[in-house]
Amino acid sequence: MPWKKCSSERLGVLLAILAAFGFSFKAIFVKLAYAVPQAAPVDAITLLSLRMTFALPFFALIAVHASRAAPSLSRRDWLTLVVLGLLGYYGASILDFIGLAYISAGLERLILFTYPTLTVMIGVIFMGKTLQPREIGALLLSYAGIGLVFFHDLEFSGEARSLLIGSLFVFASSLAYAFYLAGSGSMIQRLGSVRFTALAMLVSVLATELHLLVTQPLSALLQPVPVYAYAAAMALFSTVLPVFLQSAAIRRIGATQAVMIGTLGPMLTIAFAWLLLGEPLSLIQLAGVGLVLAGVWLVSRRGPSDRAIAGSLRPRD
Template structure:
């Protein structure tokens, strides 16, 4: 293999690993912000508003680039409806449910539940778009939800309040479902607008919806937080949103979308170990077994899709890049 090709592959793999590391840190930043000592802990809406506000300059720059690339053309009514609806589902609705869920369950369990959104996307395709459920998808579902069951039992063992674990798990599962609907519904929008333009507009819709939610439900004084809260929100915006998005895009250019997605499967395992190291969360064989099952399910789907897209008929079509994954 020529040196330049080998070097590009190594660079792509390194970028994919760094992106997975950045995304896996989101739950850690949220938990650290909730734990900052103060009379009343920062609420989910305020923390999400800070994250999106810090990310807004990047989203605006991306939207401007996409607008210029499209020749300054505006959106027709149908495209506008799709962008607004999917932006609200994918980044606003999913993120707010995720942040609320992290108030009740461990970061490790949150990451495992959230990581099932590719499987939920497949189920949505089966129930709403007439797609078929093959044996790899069925096996992946069984593996992943068996893994979540193990991780759920671990959290339940550590607390006497079953309602807390149930509520947090339900909120995060709602987050994964919301993002799965975004994934399933975004394909026609991407076909009309292009991946970059659609993702930029959806992120901007989500940002303004989040800020409007904050303005409608929280006093302006809620933005007065201790410096560590601002630091964690800024870290979330830069290291768990903006940089991973850029690194994921660069990794896809070097090693393709399929391999980048498979490397991203490292995220839940990273979150489990960082949760134990930085947050002091208990690490058990139940969690590790649950993580192994969830990862096996997601990898089974990834390998199955990679084999499908490697066929000659599919190879002629350009690979659809994953969306910017700010929710992750």
């Protein structure tokens, strides 16, 4: 097969591109599911529950396989896994899904890409790190870019309140994910990225299903076939596959280069949102994308002393 002739680095780049492609489609699937004609559109927790349910068998099998010959976890390990799973895959996801009901897929993806700068800020505030000039520049560039795209969307929609609500929910999602990344480094080193990711995902599945049971009747799971199709596609192509494609890419080319390739995500999301959802596209929006990606590029250029944080800056779903 042709891919077998690729060098490890080229294969890593290809895997990172495929992961970025998968991650970029998540917001598209969510928007398509929200737009399915029915008496009441599917709500965020129901759609997230369907996504997690379809992803559950894959992560359960992977968790069992990865844990087969591994040492057992302590009570403290399980507590850390629960906290991180609630932050990274349950909390961040439900906040993101709620936000997508209010804002465009393109703006959502850009706001999510604040997580590298937020992870740096968490390191500065809680871990005694020093804020470098390039990190200050990254913050200024990223939030200037988001501001441009925000006002671009405001010009086309005219709904300032909805835009603000949605943006705040997605920003809270990015912050939750940044806390997850900041706290996951030691666990990944001890458990390995595959085992840790699978177990954290299982925690999030349980939390999502409990949330659904407490807040919704079981009849909420009765949805039109297209909603099931979008949720299943989201689970496979925007959750399971890209998570492990990204892990494989990081092993071959390193976290920093994988992050840089992952910046394709916002561009892909905006392009597909324009093609498939009819979201407006303008030069101002593209300029905002450029500023955000420049900020990510700046914050990803780290020296040897910063590799611990850089290693956690993986493109998110």
